[in-house]
Amino acid sequence: MKSSLIALGTASAFTIKDLNYNTNFLLTSKTGKKMLIDCGTDIKRSLEVAALKPSDIDSIYISHLHADHVGGLEYIGFSSYFSHTNKPKLFISEVLLNPLWNNVLSGGMSTIQGKICRIDDFFSINSVGKNKLFNWEEFVFIPIQVIHIMDGFSINPAFGLLFKVNDKTIFLTTDTQYAPSQINEFYNKADIIVHDCEMIYAPDGSPIFSGVHAHYEELKKLSDPVKEKIWLVHYQEESPIKNETTIDDGFLGMLQPRIVIA
Helix, strand or coil: CCCEEEEEECECCCCCCCCCCECEEEEECCCCCEEEECCCCCHHHHHHHCCCCHHHCCEEEECCCCHHHHCCHHHHHHHHHHHCCCCCEEEEEHHHHHHHHHHHHHHHHCEECCEECCHHHCCEEEEECCCCCEEECCEEEEEEECCCEEECCEEECCEEEEEEECCEEEEEEECCCCCHHHHHHHHHHCCEEEEECECCECCCCCECCCCCCCEHHHHCCCCHHHHCCEEEECECCCCCCCHHHHHHCCCCEECCCCCECC
16 A cells, blocks of 8 residues: 555644644555654544544654644543553654653643553653654654744744655644745755644734744745645634635645645
């Protein structure tokens, strides 16, 4: 069988629309094994819609620690633990691993009846070092640090991915500000770009910039050869921007759930 990449959800952290969920992806290898790329709060629902169970997930990659990207890990971890199935492999940057457990997961997962747990009770940990590649099945992944949000005076780590599916090089930005000078090299290397894109506008039609996501009005400034590679994700469901508009503006469009990307 061929490998494949689909979106399980393509919307923002605040979406409540039926059948669209947090922006998470499902990568299937040639052998049929499945990796989640991010595991947001809605993962229980998006897996169900895709006719998948937690036990179908072999591995998970985490890009950063916001709930729409990690909020489903408790569900996946407890599901495998209490059903005595194999622990999912967890691929994560070494700088995110301890904060993931200490600041995000331990409050709900560290204590079960008669035992104090650690993260490796639930997941098989694969920590990825700075500027290191990692492998899973036939894939070779390059984590790309992106600029998402400032933590006081420093950048809070967030990582996109560059990898090949079949004959297509994919760049998943995950959550990122508009920063073409930092990631233009990866735009050029990719055949398909799946790009974070907020679409927030005031009632008078003027754009509202959160400062932590690339805005549609910013992405429109990219060159035509780059735009024609871009699927837009993480958009707001109430946005006045429609899919037809994004295509007219030179993009591939607003990616919808369960569409095959590659």
